[in-house]
Amino acid sequence: MWRDFLYFPKQQKLGLLILAILIVALLAANIFIDDNHPLTHPEENEETIETQYQQFLASLAEKENLVKQKRNKNTTPFLFQKDKLFPFDPNRADSNTLTTLGMPRWMINNLLRYREKGGYFKDKNDFKKLYGLTTENYNTLLPYLIITPKEKKVKSFPSLIDSSTIDTTAQRPHPIKFNKVVLINLNQADTTTLKKIPGIGSYIAKRIIDYRNRLGGYYDINQLKEIHLKADSLKQWFIINQQDIHKMNINKAGLNRLRAHPYINFYQAKAIVEYKKRKGEITTLKVFSLYEEFTPEDFERLSHYICYQ
Incomplete structure (x- = not known):
């Protein structure tokens, strides 16, 4: 009778055999994985986490330094170079002119915003109010400042004079x-x-x-x-x-300063700059006599505006 309980049909025997093989295979695979991939010790995990944390803090500090450098960029002290300066009107000069003078971008923005809001420099002393302009830089720019008087807008009112009976032409002001x-x-x-x-x-x-x-x-x-x-x-x-002519020191003037002069075009300015880089200071304009960028007329005109020291 007990044999009836242990009797399995052929198909069930085959299924049990396959199941037994799978269990043995899984056990063997588990043992193999354990042997080749031992568990990481807690101490090693803590060291890895600590290293990653320190790297994260270092990256935060680096970003903070970059932000500080960017903030301090606008307040970095600077001085105008006299060899780059030329006469200009702060009430009319555009951004290109101000850049050629060596004025930093943040100060140019301050000046342009002041003018956009209706600000006007009435005299040279009034230019001191420009935000960010130090006393030393103001004194450097002072000889080059040109303040054009602001034209006053006269508000017009309707005339109460009957022009049909009175000749008003004689009462009009003449320059x-x-x-x-x-x-x-x-x-x-x-x-x-x-x-x-x-x-x-x-x-x-x-x-x-x-x-x-x-x-x-x-x-x-x-x-x-x-x-x-x-x-x-x-x-x-x-x-x-x-x-009364303000001469330009050709040995100190950069590309933009040279280009700003009406008698020097881009190619001439570039030739002058490249010559100074290769051969040093210029003592006469005759060194450019063989350059196709220059003509005898150019030399004659520039002789009135160029100095060498």
């Missing part, structure tokens, strides 16, 4: 003009003086002064032809003192 020829120093005259010359208004006066600032000064009355003015008609009104 003051010279009634005879007066000699004026072209390199020192301001817009108010220039507008007293018959035929010169605000627009022409501004063109004359703006071009004078870009050049550094006039050495010949015929240079006014370069801004499309009739120099022959104006010749009788002007005298020129070449000692």
